[in-house]
Amino acid sequence: MRIPDYPSRDSDKWAQVxxxxxxxxxxxxxELSYALTNNVKQGLPTHDVSALQGKMLSLFIQMSRAVRVLEIGTLGGYSTIWMTKAMPQHGSVTTIEFSEHNAKVARQNISNAGLTERVTLHTGAALDVLPTLEAPFDLIFIDADKVNNPNYLEWAIRLSHKGAVIVGDNTVRGGSVIDSDSDDPNVKGLREFVQMISEDKRLDATAIQTVGEKGWDGFVMAIVKAI
Structure with missing residues (x-):
């Protein structure tokens, strides 16, 4: 059982549920169990989405009928595998990972899942890779460094189309997102990210708080109404 990112006295119960x-x-x-085991063996942090969150992304893809998905932040490819498996055979995921070591492990996991031909994994800073990508994408999953979430949002909109879905992970952070006096760069990035979404007339969005094996966190989800 993983150590919750944002624990509380109820964390054990949340994890059991x-x-x-x-x-x-x-x-x-x-192939999903293999990815998590391999990630731990290779020393990756346990920041993967939970199984239920992976299934949620899978359902989002199916509901939106996405065939081109962009993921900003691969880690070990666990969420990548969930999303790729949710798409039809002609569907594909483009994913970006800053760490060369993480990317190497992700390629192992994606290969083990038999999905190498349907996943394009870029290694490097996302803000260097994003300008090189061909639009549009049907769903964009933002799960990288939160400091740059405002920049990632701008690129997500630029690389999307009307009706595309944008999902941002780790947006509650144990409740710290509401701390306007926080000195945490991640919190500042998330607050700006949410503020930008709230003011952008091209987007229709909501947020959902989650509790579970990762502790107290949540997602922001938006649909692109116009480009």
Whole structure:
């Protein structure tokens, strides 16, 4: 069981409930279990989405009928695998990872899942890679350094189309997102990210708080109404 990113006195109960729902609704296939095990073995931080969150991304893709997905922040490819498997055979994921070591592990996991031909993994700073990508994407999942979330949002809109879905992860951070006096650069980045979304007439968005094996966190989700 992972150590929650944002624990509380109820963390154990939240994790137990997550495990129960995961068993019923999001049982991990062997390639997903392999990815998590390999990530730990290779020393990657346990910042992957949970199984239920991976299933949520999978459902978003199916509901939006996405065939081109952009992921900013690969880590070990666990969420990449969830999303790629949710798409039809002609669907593809373009994912960006800053760390060469993380990218190497992600390629192992993606290969083990038999998805190499459907995933394009770029290694480097996302703000260097994003200008080189061909638009549009149907769904953009933002899950990298939160300091740059405002920049990632601008690129997500630029690389999307009307009706595209944008999902931002780790947007609650144990409740710290509401701390206007925070000196944490990640909190500052997230607050600016949310403010930008709230003021952008091209977007229609909401936020959802989550509790579970990762502790107290959440997502911001938006649909692009216009470009």
């Amino acid at each position: 997550d495990a129960w729902f995961s068993e019923k609704l999001a049982p991990e296939e062997p």
